Structures are given as structure tokens and as C-alpha cells.
Amino acid sequence: MSYGWRGIIGMISPTYRVGGLEEFVRLLPEGIGVIPLYGGAVRSGTEAELRRALEVAEEKVALLADLGADLITVDGAPPLLLQGYQAATQVVERLEAKYGKPVLATHQGQIEAFQELGIRRFAGITYFPTDLNRKFAQFFEEAGYQVAAMEGYPTAFTDAGKIPAEEIYAFAKRVFRQVGGADGIYMMGGAWHPLPIIAMLERDLGVPVVASPPAKLRAVLKRLKVKHTYHGCGRLLEMP
DSSP states (O other): OOTTTTEEEEEEESSOOSSHHHHHHHHSOTTEEEEEEEOOOOSSOOHHHHHHHHHHHHHHHHHHHHHTOSEEEEOOSHHHHTTOHHHHHHHHHHHHHHHSSOEEEHHHHHHHHHHHHTOSEEEEEESSOHHHHHHHHHHHHHTTOEEEEEEEOSSOGGGGGGOOHHHHHHHHHHHHHHTTOOSEEEEOOTTOOOHHHHHHHHHHHSSOEEEHHHHHHHHHHHHHTOOOOOOSSOHHHHOO
16 A cells, blocks of 8 residues: 555654654554655744744745645744734745645644634743744734733753653643633644643643644644544544
């Protein structure tokens, strides 16, 4: 049986981090192929790098379209969040029109997750500094959401992937409590590895959690029209 018989995903990562691709591929149902490309524009997480990542991503979109990907994912929320909500929407529409392929940006999958889970006000956590977090919060406010918090975990960008899941849990719970609760928790950033603690947080706090891996997976499967059942990964992936 050939690979990719249920669909081929072309993935563009803005960083050279290990872990995210492996985690995502392990969650994919049988029959879905992946062509991963690395932009590599983002190394230290500065605003200049994040803005440059969009230019690099378009070059990769063109290549993946030529290679026959059925769906192209532009990974990494920050580069498009910095554009503002309307401009980010226009970027995705332009890429789809120009290259003739459906394009999924990270923020799209996350907003779809908010909608499916009934989240209007959320407590957000990131591993970015305060000045960038303000701009990320503004994006979601432009999209019609109430941002109770967008707080950065104190770490270097290059070390974000090393944060233990139990520390992510504790940080998310602390921020959630500080703002007096919300409809949900949002974990922004592909370097987090939150899968082991998403369901636990949801049980303990009684609200849904939106994080990059499950939000992307849910959006990808929806676009490829593939159904798959997950257990223990949080409410989003357990929805029909």
C-alpha cells in the first residue's frame, strides 16, 4: 500500500526544533503522508525573525504545491499573529489563490478550536517576552476574543522545548487562577510538549485547553476529511 493514500500534508516549520514534527506524526492516523520542510528563519525568537519567517514560508509553500501536497500547513503562530487578524487572514487567502492549494496557518486551527470548545475568554500562556505577548493578545482581541492573560514563562526561546510538562501544568494553573478563571486555557507555542497534561488540566480546572499539537491535528483531519478517535489527549481530540 502506498504512503499518503488518505492525504499528503506539506508542513513548514519556522524553526529547526526537534520534537514537534515527531509528536505530530505519531498522532496521525494510518494513511496520511507528510513532507516536512524547515524554514529555519526563527532561532532566537526575536520579532525581526518572526516577521522574516513569513517571507521564507511563502517560498516553501510554492515548493510543496509543486510537490503535490494536498494540504500545506504554515506552522508557528507568532509570525502571523504579529500581522494582525485581518492581515493574517489575507495572507492565507493570497497563498491559496496563488498556489492553488489549501493552506492551514496555526492560528486558524486554534481559533477553530476555540469555536468548537465554546471559548470566548481565555487565559493564555507563552514562552515569549511581555512586549510580544501584548501583540499576540491584540490579535485575538481583534478576532473577537477576550484575553484574560497572555503571560510568558520565564525561559530563553532556545530552551522552551525543554520545559517539563509538570511545570507547564503548574504555570497554566497559576495564570488561570490569577485572572479569576476563564472559559479555557490557551497554550501558545509549538515548542511546548503539553499532551501529557492537557486532560489533567481540563479535569482539575473544569475548562478546555487549546494547545498547538491537538488544535493543528483537529484542523488537518477536518480538511482531509479523515475521522479518527483519540483518548487521553483532551476534549478537542475526543470530540466527534
